[in-house]
Amino acid sequence: MIWIAILLVILQAGFHWIFTPAIVVSTEIFELRIIPLLIILFTLWIFSSNNFGRDLND
Numbered sequence: 001m002i003w004i005a006i007l008l009v010i011l012q013a014g015f016h017w018i019f020t021p022a023i024v025v026s027t028e029i030f031e032l033r034i035i036p037l038l039i040i041l042f043t044l045w046i047f048s049s050n051n052f053g054r055d056l057n058d
Contacts, residue, residue, distance in 0.1 A: 028034055
């Protein structure tokens with residue numbers, strides 16, 4: 001009977017160890033804290049072209 005309690009504690013500790021990083025990442029996504037970073041990255045991506053001074057037909 002004691003082995004069931006020990007197994008339960010080990011499983012709970014394992015799930016906590018596995019899911020804590022996932023909870024932190026999902027909180028960042030669902031609370032939309034990442035939106036300013038995405039806007040900055042998108043802006044840098046748009047303006048990082050090396051086609052300055054060329055026509056669209058070139």
